[in-house]
Amino acid sequence: MHVFYTPDIRSNEYTLSEEESRHCTKVLRLGVGAHVYLIDGIGGLYKAEIVNEGKRQVLLQIIEVQREYQKRNHHLHIAIAPTKNIDRLEWFLEKATEIGIAEITPVICERSERKVVKEDRLYKVITSAVKQSLQAYHPVLNPQTSLAAFLKQSNQGIKMIAHCVDNAPRQFITDVIQPQQRYVILIGPEGDFTPAEIELALQNDYKPLTLGNTRLRTETAALAACFEVNYLNR
Amino acid sequence: MHVFYTPDIRSNEYTLSEEESRHCTKVLRLGVGAHVYLIDGIGGLYKAEIVNEGKRQVLLQIIEVQREYQKRNHHLHIAIAPTKNIDRLEWFLEKATEIGIAEITPVICERSERKVVKEDRLYKVITSAVKQSLQAYHPVLNPQTSLAAFLKQSNQGIKMIAHCVDNAPRQFITDVIQPQQRYVILIGPEGDFTPAEIELALQNDYKPLTLGNTRLRTETAALAACFEVNYLNR
Numbered sequence: 182m183h184v185f186y187t188p189d190i191r192s193n194e195y196t197l198s199e200e201e202s203r204h205c206t207k208v209l210r211l212g213v214g215a216h217v218y219l220i221d222g223i224g225g226l227y228k229a230e231i232v233n234e235g236k237r238q239v240l241l242q243i244i245e246v247q248r249e250y251q252k253r254n255h256h257l258h259i260a261i262a263p264t265k266n267i268d269r270l271e272w273f274l275e276k277a278t279e280i281g282i283a284e285i286t287p288v289i290c291e292r293s294e295r296k297v298v299k300e301d302r303l304y305k306v307i308t309s310a311v312k313q314s315l316q317a318y319h320p321v322l323n324p325q326t327s328l329a330a331f332l333k334q335s336n337q338g339i340k341m342i343a344h345c346v347d348n349a350p351r352q353f354i355t356d357v358i359q360p361q362q363r364y365v366i367l368i369g370p371e372g373d374f375t376p377a378e379i380e381l382a383l384q385n386d387y388k389p390l391t392l393g394n395t396r397l398r399t400e401t402a403a404l405a406a407c408f409e410v411n412y413l414n415r
Numbered sequence: 416m417h418v419f420y421t422p423d424i425r426s427n428e429y430t431l432s433e434e435e436s437r438h439c440t441k442v443l444r445l446g447v448g449a450h451v452y453l454i455d456g457i458g459g460l461y462k463a464e465i466v467n468e469g470k471r472q473v474l475l476q477i478i479e480v481q482r483e484y485q486k487r488n489h490h491l492h493i494a495i496a497p498t499k500n501i502d503r504l505e506w507f508l509e510k511a512t513e514i515g516i517a518e519i520t521p522v523i524c525e526r527s528e529r530k531v532v533k534e535d536r537l538y539k540v541i542t543s544a545v546k547q548s549l550q551a552y553h554p555v556l557n558p559q560t561s562l563a564a565f566l567k568q569s570n571q572g573i574k575m576i577a578h579c580v581d582n583a584p585r586q587f588i589t590d591v592i593q594p595q596q597r598y599v600i601l602i603g604p605e606g607d608f609t610p611a612e613i614e615l616a617l618q619n620d621y622k623p624l625t626l627g628n629t630r631l632r633t634e635t636a637a638l639a640a641c642f643e644v645n646y647l648n649r
Contacts, residue, residue: 251628272506279635280627314630353649393514393649394485396548401513408642415587415627 183209184218184312187227188319193243195219195229202239205231217241220311222319226250250317255414256338256363258284260331261403262370265294271306273400278310278320280404281411287325292372298325328367328378332385338363342382343390343402345373351391354409364410366390368403417443418452418546421461422553427477429453429463436473439465451475454545456553460484484551489648490572490597492518494565495637496604499528505540507634512544512554514638515645521559526606532559562601562612566619572597576616577624577636579607585625588643598644600624602637 183205187195197205205211213234219227219241226247233240259282264270274285285307287298304322311319339358343366344351358364367374367382374382383389392405417439421429431439439445447468453461453475460481467474493516498504508519519541521532538556545553560568573592577600578585592598601608601616608616617623626639 276635276638279629279631280639281629313632316629393645395513395515395550397513398547401510404510404638405514405642408639409646411627412643412646 182216182218183211184220184315186222186308186312186319187219188222190219190221190225190227195241195243197239197241199237202235202237205239206234206236216244218315219243220315220317220319222311222317224249224252224317226315226317247317252318253281253283253414254361255410256283257281257407257410258286258336258338258363258365259368259403259406260286260288260365261368262290262293262399263287263295263298263325264399265371267295267298269398269400270298271303273403274303274306275310276404277407278307278316279314280407282320282407283318284321284323286323286331288328288331288367289325290328290370291375291378293370300324328374329381331367332381332387336365338365340365340385340387341390342367342369342374342379342387343392343406344369344379345396346376346379349379349389351389354390354392354406355413357388357390358410358413360414366403366406366410368399368406371399416450416452417445418454418549420456420542420546420553421453422456424453424455424459424461429461429475429477431473431475433471436469436471439473440468440470450478452549453477454549454551454553456545456551458483458486458551460549460551481551486552487515487517487648488595489644490517491515491641491644492520492570492572492597492599493602493637493640494520494522494599495602496524496527496633497521497529497532497559498633499605501529501532503632503634504532505537507637508537508540509544510638511641512541512550513548514641516554516641517552518555518557520557520565522562522565522601523559524562524604525609525612527604534558562608563615565601566615566621570599572599574599574601574619574621575624576601576608576613576621577626577640578603578613579630580610580613583613583623585623588624588626588640589647591622591624592644592647594648600637600640600644602633602640605633
């Protein structure tokens with residue numbers, strides 16, 4: 182079943198963009214009468230039928246709507262230092278979207294080798310994972326920010342920072358969180374947060390986390406947190 | 416700290432291969448007196464010192480040994496249908512190695528679009544993850560096999576098959592396994608196992624699994640199983 186991301190859907194009819202229309206008719210070879218899924222990104226899953234077919238304009242009629250499709254019982258916000266190799270961050274975004282994440286913020290840290298991300302590119306990766314895994318809710322991608330600025334934000338919920346300082350007191354996520362809450366989890370860059378950054382986070386009520394005793398890459402650590410939060414809310 | 420994979424280590428001295436020696440002296444710029452880690456892949460983590468330096472031959476003296484370094488309390492064997500895009504399988508191998516896996520078997524299924532994998536290439540991916548995440552145990556990569564042949568093997572432990580047939584009875588891993596055991600988990604190809612394949616697995620005492628209610632890609636499903644087993648054995 183083919184899926185289109187249609188955040189601008191407003192009525193029981195929808196016209197695909199020129200690009201999507203071409204994709205629909207030329208690549209997917211779909212014609213009048215064929216059924217597709219539409220996702221509005223805010224919980225709506227629509228079943229639609231092609232009622233009018235044109236190379237540049239495919240008109241769809243909504244025949245079924247599900248609101249709050251697979252709505253989650255929690256809100257996970259992961260703030261992650263972009264990886265030096267951007268493929269690794271993109272891989273995380275795809276996997277996190279499949280597994281379940283509500284909000285992502287790229288945070289630039291002292292030891293970040295990458296200081297800039299292309300948000301439109303990252304957003305595309307998320308959208309394609311949303312379609313592939315049939316997620317009715319499109320994760321929010323916030324603009325990149327510095328860690329200092331992020332810590333100043335009034336982030337609601339249970340706040341955590343995952344770091345790798347062995348001798349420092351750290352807890353497992355399962356010992357820190359209660360289910361069905363809002364969570365904010367900070368994941369550091371290659372080389373970890375600096376002691377000063379960790380201290381600043383603790384001062385801002387972020388609880389120190391460990392994700393286990395193996396050395397995890399940035400994107401693996403972030404995904405581990407994502408899996409664990411979803412598991413604990415299952 | 417630099418890590419070398421040295422499965423052939425036999426004494427308290429070790430000579431790096433010509434390639435590794437060049438890497439050590441030319442790329443890493445390490446000289447006499449510098450310390451490196453050696454991993455033998457069967458639980459041994461060695462701290463070694465460079466005692467003799469040559470472009471083609473670097474001689475190391477073992478100064479510290481840890482046996483059964485971070486030995487796991489369980490044995491996870493994942494049999495996975497290779498993904499059409501091999502990068503996705505390689506990502507899984509890297510991540511699974513970081514998180515913890517003992518044994519991997521590529522299984523070719525009826526709906527597998529990819530019927531052949533390059534085992535040496537996959538092995539290299541695992542080895543580099545072993546070094547990067549400082550795993551003293553190198554996961555075993557078995558030769559690819561057909562699902563039918565795999566099911567005939569006398570795989571020890573708790574056997575499970577993850578599939579996506581909605582109306583079929585399936586359990587979560589957490590409801591199937593006890594900790595500190597041997598586990599075998601089957602992960603199907605894009606398009607899932609066929610009903611006949613699932614039936615055959617059930618006849619061979621594989622318990623049907625669900626990994627949650629979101630549509631997961633093959634490599635994501637395998638990684639989800641890997642995370643969950645490690646979490647339940649923590």
